[in-house]
Amino acid sequence: MTDLQQSVDWTAELSSRRLKFRQLLDDAGCNVGLVFGCDGHAQHFRYLTNFVPVLGDCWLLAAGDLRCFLTFQWQIVEAIGRSGIDKWDAAFNLVPLVVDALKKARPKRVGLAGMERMPVPAWRALVEGLPGTELVDLSPSLAMLRRRKSPLEIDRLRAAARLTDAMLDAARTSTREGVSESELAAQLSTIPLASGGRCAFETTVVSGTEQPVPIRMPTARRIGRGDTVMIDLGAEVEGYQADATRTFVVGSPSAAQQKVWSVVIAAYEAAVELARPGVPCRDLHRAAAKVIEAAGYQVAHRIGHGIGLATSYEWPSLDTEESPLEPGVTICIEPGVYTPGAGNMKLEDDVLITDTGCEMLTRSDRGLELRA
Secondary structure, three states, rough: OHHHHHHHHHHHHHHHHHHHHHHHHHHHOOEEEEEEEEEEEEEEHHHHOOOOOOOOEEEEEEEOEEEEEEEEOOOOHHHHHHHHHOOOEEOOHHHHHHHHHHHHOHHHHHHHEOOOHOHHHHHHHHHOOOOOOEEOOOOOHHHHHHOOOOHHHHHHHHHHHHHHHHHHHHHHHHHHOEHHHHHHHHHHHHHHHHOOOOOOOOOOEEEEEEOOOOOOOOOOOOOOOOOEEEEEEEEEEEEEEEEEEEEEEEEOOOOHHHHHHHHHHHHHHHHHHHOOOOOOOHHHHHHHHHHHOOOOOOOOOEEEEEEEOOOOOOOEEEOOOOOOOOOOOEEEOOOOEOOOOOOEOOEEEEEEOOOOEEEEEOOOOOOOOOOO
């Protein structure tokens, strides 16, 4: 895709999103919209601007024209180019600037998204600075807009999945005796960076068999023969994040490793079988959990969650969400069993729900044994 075509695609995409956001405001009787984002939790802001700062808070004010505010001014030129919004301001103490701009807009009702992540001092400044103005929580409504991914979003998620597969393929060839967890994680993390993307989150490598934990940061521990090696990683392309896991055994798997892996595969297949429109999200978790518990193991975490502008924070959480899956929803499915003797064993793939079933976005070899 050319830079020009990419720009045209984003212009149309952002225009559509902003029109829908304006409709949400109108439906809620709000004449002004305000969107807040902070480090790691700026998905609503990014959805409407195609930009998120590397550090600090961000605010979007929709009062006729769009205006944005950042903690730091370093990225304003980039932000203008990515968003198509001309008005950007920055201040280290950002809240007074936002409150002053809101006062000038003279709002009667403000539709506010991101309130669940807003610091208490910022909330108090809004309430005290706008006496008589009603603040309406629009986070759930805006989150609904983000559930079903657009063709552009699906294109970016497919690209992120391809990069993630490249990371997993490299993991399969690079996992060997003597390499440390941190060395392996560092090597894999360069792959999306070299391709113009980034890591969706810190690459995780957990090795060994006797001290299983669902997740931890890589250590200086060196991988040895007989080890189980679980690698959880993901690439990000233009904000869209993949999330996948592979598990390897260095050498021939033991009977304990083979037994646990067979349970993980069965749980994975049970969940994938249900990944289709109309199936309640929780049914995927229940099906996989049933397999794990029937084999005598505990379910250590949810069986999956959404992917998009986030991974773990993206809707839905498969263990609690009762709404049905719909075409355009993107999720990961990640059953795991963690037990002494076998170590960390998890299999995770990214899935797009289609009109008739699902499409596997990540496709790297799922085999347990490493090729010599």
